Amino acid sequence: MSSSSSIQIGPFRHAHGEIVLPGSKSISNRALLLAALSSGTTTLHNLLDADDTKVMRNALRQLGISVTDQDHHICIIKGCSGQFPVREADLLMGNAGTAIRPLTAALAMQSGNYRLSGVARMHERPIRDLVDGLRQIGAEITYELQAGYPPIQISTSQINIQDIVKVRGDVSSQFLTALLMALPLVAKEPVRIEVIGELISRPYIEITLKLMARFGVLVDCPDAQSFVIPANTSGAVYQSPGAILVEGDASSASYFLALGAIGRGPVRVLGVGSDSIQGDVAFADALALMGAKITAGDGWIEVAGVQNASGKLNAITINCTEIPDAAMTLAVAALFAEGKTRLNGIASWRVKETDRIAAMAKELKKLGAVVQEGDDYIEVEAPMTLADWRSPPEGIDTYDDHRMAMCFSLAAFGPNPLKINDPDCVAKTFPAYFAEFAVVVS
Numbered sequence: 303m304s305s306s307s308s309i310q311i312g313p314f315r316h317a318h319g320e321i322v323l324p325g326s327k328s329i330s331n332r333a334l335l336l337a338a339l340s341s342g343t344t345t346l347h348n349l350l351d352a353d354d355t356k357v358m359r360n361a362l363r364q365l366g367i368s369v370t371d372q373d374h375h376i377c378i379i380k381g382c383s384g385q386f387p388v389r390e391a392d393l394l395m396g397n398a399g400t401a402i403r404p405l406t407a408a409l410a411m412q413s414g415n416y417r418l419s420g421v422a423r424m425h426e427r428p429i430r431d432l433v434d435g436l437r438q439i440g441a442e443i444t445y446e447l448q449a450g451y452p453p454i455q456i457s458t459s460q461i462n463i464q465d466i467v468k469v470r471g472d473v474s475s476q477f478l479t480a481l482l483m484a485l486p487l488v489a490k491e492p493v494r495i496e497v498i499g500e501l502i503s504r505p506y507i508e509i510t511l512k513l514m515a516r517f518g519v520l521v522d523c524p525d526a527q528s529f530v531i532p533a534n535t536s537g538a539v540y541q542s543p544g545a546i547l548v549e550g551d552a553s554s555a556s557y558f559l560a561l562g563a564i565g566r567g568p569v570r571v572l573g574v575g576s577d578s579i580q581g582d583v584a585f586a587d588a589l590a591l592m593g594a595k596i597t598a599g600d601g602w603i604e605v606a607g608v609q610n611a612s613g614k615l616n617a618i619t620i621n622c623t624e625i626p627d628a629a630m631t632l633a634v635a636a637l638f639a640e641g642k643t644r645l646n647g648i649a650s651w652r653v654k655e656t657d658r659i660a661a662m663a664k665e666l667k668k669l670g671a672v673v674q675e676g677d678d679y680i681e682v683e684a685p686m687t688l689a690d691w692r693s694p695p696e697g698i699d700t701y702d703d704h705r706m707a708m709c710f711s712l713a714a715f716g717p718n719p720l721k722i723n724d725p726d727c728v729a730k731t732f733p734a735y736f737a738e739f740a741v742v743v744s
């Protein structure tokens with residue numbers, strides 16, 4: 303849990319250096335679950351060691367899986383061949399969407415009794431579309447407090463799959479990810495998952511499919527809305543690949559790439575690059591559109607300032623439905639752009655760690671930016687002159703949202719010192735963030 307301290311940083315002018323990124327949250331939590339469900343032993347290298355992955359590791363241990371941390375970043379998992387040894391458990395999921403949603407689906411396939419709950423904010427984050435998807439195939443799931451939200455109770459039931467399972471994809475892609483990973487455990491015939499309506503955050507589905515393939519399950523995608531899971535004829539459907547090397551986290555990379563643009567650079571991130579399976583590497587393309595000088599290769603990306611004669615970024619209008627997490631970094635980078643930056647397709651921000659559109663608008667305004675928000679967009683214009691930048695004495699609030707804290711560190715490149723409240727909330731995905739930040743800024 304994060305404390306209620308604050309830090310004072312900046313003003314800074316330069317950013318340069320190299321940073322080795324922590325492991326990807328999205329890959330770490332998928333790899334942990336698939337390794338646990340597989341037959342065989344898997345060694346996970348460069349696993350993220352942060353709150354969200356602790357939640358997953360602890361839950362798997364409670365479910366009877368052998369999870370051995372060799373050091374902070376190497377973890378050895380002995381798989382259970384699809385059937386968790388423990389059939390009753392009360393699992394605390396913190397605020398980790400990548401833990402509660404996939405585990406809910408996997409546990410609904412187990413014929414056991416499980417309760418899943420989280421921190422207060424998790425109980426405001428929707429899970430209805432997943433529960434509806436699972437109920438179609440006979441899962442018994444009830445809501446403990448408010449319908450549509452955790453805590454939930456999963457009871458022993460008979461899973462009976464007809465040939466099509468439908469799921470909505472416009473609130474979170476994690477519901478589809480959860481079904482994709484869980485259904486192979488019970489698919490006696492091929493099962494088609496059909497996505498109803500828009501599918502947001504689509505690149506995260508690519509991560510899911512690629513990880514499933516590493517564990518031996520190949521999903522067919524006949525069209526953009528359909529996913530066909532093969533029949534499970536052998537019982538133990540997932541096969542351990544032996545070892546997995548987790549890439550660096552592309553969302554975590556976004557803060558350092560932005561620093562390389564705003565603080566002249568060069569800043570190089572190591573651990574993600576042109577060969578990445580994470581959609582958030584497209585943040586580098588967005589930054590290039592804003593005028594940043596970017597080069598990349600396998601396993602690295604570098605930013606060396608901006609190409610515009612003004613030395614400033616230029617504003618852009620961009621649809622962010624494929625990069626919902628890194629898009630937050632663009633909103634704060636807009637403080638260093640000429641013109642009005644508009645981020646579209648970000649309705650999902652409202653149901654994440656906090657209402658990120660409201661929080662972002664409120665805190666950017668405290669700095670003197672001109673901000674407009676709508677249901678699914680935000681527009682940001684930098685303070686007109688240096689004198690229009692404000693230094694709010696009460697500090698920037700972070701709403702227990704790791705990305706609010708990390709994004710707003712960029713604002714320390716404005717003319718004033720900056721106070722950030724509750725910086726420890728970065729522990730959700732990047733506990734060492736402010737230590738790494740300190741190494742590259744001056």
Ligand SMILES: O=C(O)C1=C[C@@H](OP(=O)(O)O)[C@@H](O)[C@H](O)C1
Nearest residue numbers: 328400474475476503506626650
């Ligand atoms: O599947 C994943 O690993 C994630 C999917 C995205 O969520 P939504 O699909 O809810 O947008 C993203 O914001 C989250 O941080 C991680």
Ligand SMILES: C=C(OP(=O)(O)O)C(=O)O
Nearest residue numbers: 397398399400627654655
């Ligand atoms: C939305 C996020 O997390 P979660 O996996 O809890 O959905 C995030 O990390 O920005």
